Amino acid sequence: MSPRAPKLGRGVALVGAGMSRFGAFPDKTSRDLFVEAFHAMVKSVDKGIETGDIQALYVGNFSSDLFEGQGHIAPIVADWVGLVPKPATRVEDACSSGGVALREGIIAIASGIYDIVLVGGTEKMTNLPTERVTDTLAAASDTLYEGSCGFTFPGLYAAMATAYMAKYGASVEHFMKVGIKNHRNGALNPKAQFNKSIRDLMDSRIEKAKQKGEAVPDWRNEIDFLKDSKANPIVAWPMRLFDCSPITDGAACALLVAEDIAKDFCHDPIQILGTGQGSDHALHERQDLTTILAARTAAREAYDMAGVEPEDIAIAEVHDCFTIAELVAIEDLGFFKPGEAYKATEAGLTARDGSKPINTSGGLKSKGHPVGASGIGQVVEIWHQMRKEAGARQVQKDVNLALTHNVGATGGTCVVHIFGRR
Amino acid sequence: MSPRAPKLGRGVALVGAGMSRFGAFPDKTSRDLFVEAFHAMVKSVDKGIETGDIQALYVGNFSSDLFEGQGHIAPIVADWVGLVPKPATRVEDACSSGGVALREGIIAIASGIYDIVLVGGTEKMTNLPTERVTDTLAAASDTLYEGSCGFTFPGLYAAMATAYMAKYGASVEHFMKVGIKNHRNGALNPKAQFNKSIRDLMDSRIEKAKQKGEAVPDWRNEIDFLKDSKANPIVAWPMRLFDCSPITDGAACALLVAEDIAKDFCHDPIQILGTGQGSDHALHERQDLTTILAARTAAREAYDMAGVEPEDIAIAEVHDCFTIAELVAIEDLGFFKPGEAYKATEAGLTARDGSKPINTSGGLKSKGHPVGASGIGQVVEIWHQMRKEAGARQVQKDVNLALTHNVGATGGTCVVHIFGRR
Numbered sequence: 001m002s003p004r005a006p007k008l009g010r011g012v013a014l015v016g017a018g019m020s021r022f023g024a025f026p027d028k029t030s031r032d033l034f035v036e037a038f039h040a041m042v043k044s045v046d047k048g049i050e051t052g053d054i055q056a057l058y059v060g061n062f063s064s065d066l067f068e069g070q071g072h073i074a075p076i077v078a079d080w081v082g083l084v085p086k087p088a089t090r091v092e093d094a095c096s097s098g099g100v101a102l103r104e105g106i107i108a109i110a111s112g113i114y115d116i117v118l119v120g121g122t123e124k125m126t127n128l129p130t131e132r133v134t135d136t137l138a139a140a141s142d143t144l145y146e147g148s149c150g151f152t153f154p155g156l157y158a159a160m161a162t163a164y165m166a167k168y169g170a171s172v173e174h175f176m177k178v179g180i181k182n183h184r185n186g187a188l189n190p191k192a193q194f195n196k197s198i199r200d201l202m203d204s205r206i207e208k209a210k211q212k213g214e215a216v217p218d219w220r221n222e223i224d225f226l227k228d229s230k231a232n233p234i235v236a237w238p239m240r241l242f243d244c245s246p247i248t249d250g251a252a253c254a255l256l257v258a259e260d261i262a263k264d265f266c267h268d269p270i271q272i273l274g275t276g277q278g279s280d281h282a283l284h285e286r287q288d289l290t291t292i293l294a295a296r297t298a299a300r301e302a303y304d305m306a307g308v309e310p311e312d313i314a315i316a317e318v319h320d321c322f323t324i325a326e327l328v329a330i331e332d333l334g335f336f337k338p339g340e341a342y343k344a345t346e347a348g349l350t351a352r353d354g355s356k357p358i359n360t361s362g363g364l365k366s367k368g369h370p371v372g373a374s375g376i377g378q379v380v381e382i383w384h385q386m387r388k389e390a391g392a393r394q395v396q397k398d399v400n401l402a403l404t405h406n407v408g409a410t411g412g413t414c415v416v417h418i419f420g421r422r
Numbered sequence: 423m424s425p426r427a428p429k430l431g432r433g434v435a436l437v438g439a440g441m442s443r444f445g446a447f448p449d450k451t452s453r454d455l456f457v458e459a460f461h462a463m464v465k466s467v468d469k470g471i472e473t474g475d476i477q478a479l480y481v482g483n484f485s486s487d488l489f490e491g492q493g494h495i496a497p498i499v500a501d502w503v504g505l506v507p508k509p510a511t512r513v514e515d516a517c518s519s520g521g522v523a524l525r526e527g528i529i530a531i532a533s534g535i536y537d538i539v540l541v542g543g544t545e546k547m548t549n550l551p552t553e554r555v556t557d558t559l560a561a562a563s564d565t566l567y568e569g570s571c572g573f574t575f576p577g578l579y580a581a582m583a584t585a586y587m588a589k590y591g592a593s594v595e596h597f598m599k600v601g602i603k604n605h606r607n608g609a610l611n612p613k614a615q616f617n618k619s620i621r622d623l624m625d626s627r628i629e630k631a632k633q634k635g636e637a638v639p640d641w642r643n644e645i646d647f648l649k650d651s652k653a654n655p656i657v658a659w660p661m662r663l664f665d666c667s668p669i670t671d672g673a674a675c676a677l678l679v680a681e682d683i684a685k686d687f688c689h690d691p692i693q694i695l696g697t698g699q700g701s702d703h704a705l706h707e708r709q710d711l712t713t714i715l716a717a718r719t720a721a722r723e724a725y726d727m728a729g730v731e732p733e734d735i736a737i738a739e740v741h742d743c744f745t746i747a748e749l750v751a752i753e754d755l756g757f758f759k760p761g762e763a764y765k766a767t768e769a770g771l772t773a774r775d776g777s778k779p780i781n782t783s784g785g786l787k788s789k790g791h792p793v794g795a796s797g798i799g800q801v802v803e804i805w806h807q808m809r810k811e812a813g814a815r816q817v818q819k820d821v822n823l824a825l826t827h828n829v830g831a832t833g834g835t836c837v838v839h840i841f842g843r844r
Binding site: 083409 | 428432488492493497500506509511515516526530535564566569699700704707719
């Protein structure tokens, strides 16, 4: 893209990460959630961090403006964790705001201006009724040509899903298998909003029907359950309820430091090996709905900077705001060839015990999707997996190279990061 | 603040700057205004710039979410000026969003990741009725403790103004003199929203009264005019209408490049010598309403990085969202001692022909205040003055060291930049 391979002026390391519980918390604001995430991050730093030593904050947030009537959130969250008078900057690129905050923190340390930077994301969504949340999220579409024509995000991603089906022969069951896998992972994540597998959900509904003496549904497996329009209604065909990530309140934080001081904070620091970001035209302008230019651009930049290729990556957290999004993501990232992601998912390659585990956290689908925080939530999972602290969902191999992929809207923005030890 | 003086990894230069006309444009969106500013910037680059050579965009915007129902504005404006698939990031720190975009662009080049970065700001405000604009801007206050208690920005700045009067003995006339000076400058700025001096406004009203055969007001001078509550109603005492910056649509752009390639774009590039940013508690939490910690912090960082002191600065564009704000600004910047700014203004020191010209563009007061764009609008004035291209408002001395000071809300954020040639 650029005349030379992108390169950072100095190395940056990840030395801490933590998140709030993701879910619906009627009594909490985005600033409360941020404080919760901050404390979790502080606890994660092996050798401790004094708040006074943090030099700047970058906070990702999609729209506290629309969700809470609160703009200028950055200095407020800075104040609530004790950072005043340090610089506090909000970055916004819709649902990739968290990933972009991470990137800006990395760039700031690489510039030499800071050595210790807090990056985070926060979003409080559940205080609005569901239909207003959908409208609010639609503000991230191109409102002149998409939102104003009645498109909301389930519809936009449904268009991508039908294009993918038409081009590659995937079926709705393939989308469902993404959700089944991610809920299976999320069931093992105590901070996930929906920490239940689809099988558990199905079984508990069967149990309930039995207890109430109602007709017991004849679901033989999760696919039967997900094809039942009463249990899993269509939102925008082919996207059903369980193809959509939930509406979530949550926050996440990560601590970045210059590589040369990383050992002062962490026994075994994780290096930021690559960062990439790209943009794309709004969906209505694109020639091909089955791939996102911003994601391919961001991935190429990150791989080049890290000097690695897709096959080197051990695990990845990717942006599964809808099940179709995960399939597009793992093709854009080069993990699978175009049109092969649904077959790979069906074959179990992306499961926790597969060759390329994707969204071991449960992904946005099961862990939850507090939009501005999701990009940093992904980092929290990478942090745990790389340190073998992921408990029941720990992958059974050494993770020395991991990736996050965070998308804004239908891909107007994508940001990719590569984490490693070498 | 930090254990070592902040320093950028490599030099950054300003090689172009341009703005849209500031005003009320019912037929234009924030993206249209951005395109207008972009074209003005392109024209300003001595040796030209190819859009394809620009590697990234940082755009300041307070709340296209609330003003236009449009979030995720960064990739949209990137698309409209032909930058896809380059990274496009929105930064938001209320009315300092533009200044923070400038800072992030500088940091990005200093990091080594990019060589050529577009920074800009855009805001479309006038499509909402005035009272809704006031409410929308109040979202930049701490809405739990200020906005929700009925405070809007004229009231918040009125509290600062009364505190300043009580502490230092300033009168309402001193505030008025700031407005008179800034309108005098803005009258000479063809891109200003109100390019009329207070004297011109007064004279034209007298003329109108005469033509209509109405009673001719007995205003002997501008102060008489400004003290007339019919001509200049009280908004929140002691802030009257002409103490408040207007509601404005507008955009501005600047082009930054690595110092070592600056001569490829510009005959006589302007160096970024210093950048500083700070945060402060919300107004309701502060001990002293007559000074802003974020501004003092940002100024100190910028001066230290540039290796200069306040007395070295030839001209400055400061954040005069209200007249009181300019007095606080020029004290926080160290141009005048605490409690001396109003006397200096009265003595003409801050006038275009004074020893320390402030807001030669007309400032936010007269040029207009499209909130997310204002910080870059300030850069456009510095660009013109340093190149002796400011026409009728050109200061009559060489400007080799200039400063911008951009405030978010009541000072939750402040960002300061120092521009120079040496």
